[in-house]
Amino acid sequence: MPVGIDDLAIYVPKLYVDCNDFAKARGIDPHKLEYGIGIRKMAIVDVNQDPACMAANACLKLMEKNGLQPQDIGRMYVATESGLDESKAMNSFVIGMLEQVYGEGSFEHAGGIECKFACVSGSYALYDNANWIRAEENNGKAAVVIVSDIAKYDIGSTAEYTQGAGAVAMLIKENPRLLAFDQKVTSTIITNEYDFYRPFGKETPLVNGNYSNLLYLIQVRKAFDSYKEKALRYGLIDLKDGESITDHIDLISVHLPYGRMGEKALAYLLRHEWRNLPRWKEVIREVGIEEPTPRDPRGTIESILADTEFMKADEKFRKLFMQTALYHEAFEKKMASSLKASELIGNLYTASMYMGFRSSLEFEYKRGTDLNGKRVGFGSYGSGSSAMVFSGVIQPSYKEIVSAMNLEEEIGTRMKVSMDEYEGLHRGIGRGLFDSINHSNKEFVLIKIGGKLTKKAGLREYVYTT
Numbered sequence: 001m002p003v004g005i006d007d008l009a010i011y012v013p014k015l016y017v018d019c020n021d022f023a024k025a026r027g028i029d030p031h032k033l034e035y036g037i038g039i040r041k042m043a044i045v046d047v048n049q050d051p052a053c054m055a056a057n058a059c060l061k062l063m064e065k066n067g068l069q070p071q072d073i074g075r076m077y078v079a080t081e082s083g084l085d086e087s088k089a090m091n092s093f094v095i096g097m098l099e100q101v102y103g104e105g106s107f108e109h110a111g112g113i114e115c116k117f118a119c120v121s122g123s124y125a126l127y128d129n130a131n132w133i134r135a136e137e138n139n140g141k142a143a144v145v146i147v148s149d150i151a152k153y154d155i156g157s158t159a160e161y162t163q164g165a166g167a168v169a170m171l172i173k174e175n176p177r178l179l180a181f182d183q184k185v186t187s188t189i190i191t192n193e194y195d196f197y198r199p200f201g202k203e204t205p206l207v208n209g210n211y212s213n214l215l216y217l218i219q220v221r222k223a224f225d226s227y228k229e230k231a232l233r234y235g236l237i238d239l240k241d242g243e244s245i246t247d248h249i250d251l252i253s254v255h256l257p258y259g260r261m262g263e264k265a266l267a268y269l270l271r272h273e274w275r276n277l278p279r280w281k282e283v284i285r286e287v288g289i290e291e292p293t294p295r296d297p298r299g300t301i302e303s304i305l306a307d308t309e310f311m312k313a314d315e316k317f318r319k320l321f322m323q324t325a326l327y328h329e330a331f332e333k334k335m336a337s338s339l340k341a342s343e344l345i346g347n348l349y350t351a352s353m354y355m356g357f358r359s360s361l362e363f364e365y366k367r368g369t370d371l372n373g374k375r376v377g378f379g380s381y382g383s384g385s386s387a388m389v390f391s392g393v394i395q396p397s398y399k400e401i402v403s404a405m406n407l408e409e410e411i412g413t414r415m416k417v418s419m420d421e422y423e424g425l426h427r428g429i430g431r432g433l434f435d436s437i438n439h440s441n442k443e444f445v446l447i448k449i450g451g452k453l454t455k456k457a458g459l460r461e462y463v464y465t466t
């Protein structure tokens, strides 16, 4: 029985920072942001928004567009790394909001938890819920997985231009209209790392930028090796002489902390996959230099990063590799369309890869690609760290969903904020909950947070604006 993503809906906050304004304020070349990072507009939340109301807004859209009632949903998981409470799960806030629309107690029959593992937890949530349905524990009901986050870094840091905010809600069902997951090939890797983490009570993460970039590449590649081994063993993919398994994956969606990271991940993966194939000769001919190797190929990430001679040579090789005809063709066919949303919204942590997947569906369809039967490979990464690689096949009925996709329309009219307004929102000064910049319409917003010294400390109240 095929199980997978039947439909998805997105919510993106209506405020954004224009990256030209940002570059000017920080004294950065705007080209660096547009081409070096891959960002033009960064979505930011208003004073009366948090990850729970973004999650509820995405879920309400998903339910309305599919005519779903709470009784149709047996499980709701919310994956986030922007948790609001050390104990109370974000889905309980979300259910509280949805019950304002569907009636008190209307979700009581359902179950679910909040999931955390940096940006990868949404993928674990999808996997667990797909298996809940495969195990026929679902009683004919669907599952909803919502990924929702606010990517917020310190002002003035080199990560500040990789912020963003938004949520994606996915409907998981048997016989899905959009994408059926491939079975038995999902592969994970997990280790204890401090590449990016946010200690209790701290609003912004501690980031080891270059370390996190390299770790991401290595972890996804290792999970991919395990995926490959399973895909061949179970006969999901049959390799002929000279072929790479990536030749059999039509679209690739990876975690996108920023768009350029997706391109780098694809380059890293293809170098790994093509290195021992006949086509590598053509690559080397075009690149014009041999691929460098680190002084200690079995070294740690620290020792590789400290090997500055290798790092410099490798960066040069990577950049030349990314200009070869073979890389360019693979990038254009498999990944380019998944980066379009990231450019307009920014980092969504847990939601980044799924916004990228949605972006690739819409923009591939718009450029006339027949998506029926196409295999999508997912490379999900969460700092700390874990990677999950899995795949799925686009179903014959995909057009029902994809033909109606319109990113700009679904985001809605947005308002550019000035750098002063952005910094005020970032620092949480100058505005109260009722002094939002945008006047929300037909969405959930936050109206009250119980004061720290009161009996209702941490209690959050939301309302659906009309």
Ligand code: CAA
Binding pocket: 029, 031, 032, 033, 035, 036, 037, 118, 119, 158, 159, 160, 161, 162, 195, 196, 207, 208, 209, 210, 212, 213, 216, 255, 256, 257, 258, 260, 261, 315, 349, 381, 382, 383
């Ligand atoms: N024009 C065009 N490009 C330019 C340029 C210009 N004028 N100036 C610089 N660039 C390019 C650089 O060449 C570089 O390109 P490559 O990546 O292809 O080499 C790119 O812009 C980035 O520039 P820097 O190498 O100088 O990097 P930076 O100091 O701006 O920092 C970062 C980048 C490390 C990603 C930083 O933003 C950061 O720490 N971000 C947060 C951590 C992160 O996102 N890590 C990703 C992996 S971990 C993860 O994915 C989990 C998660 O969600 C956080």
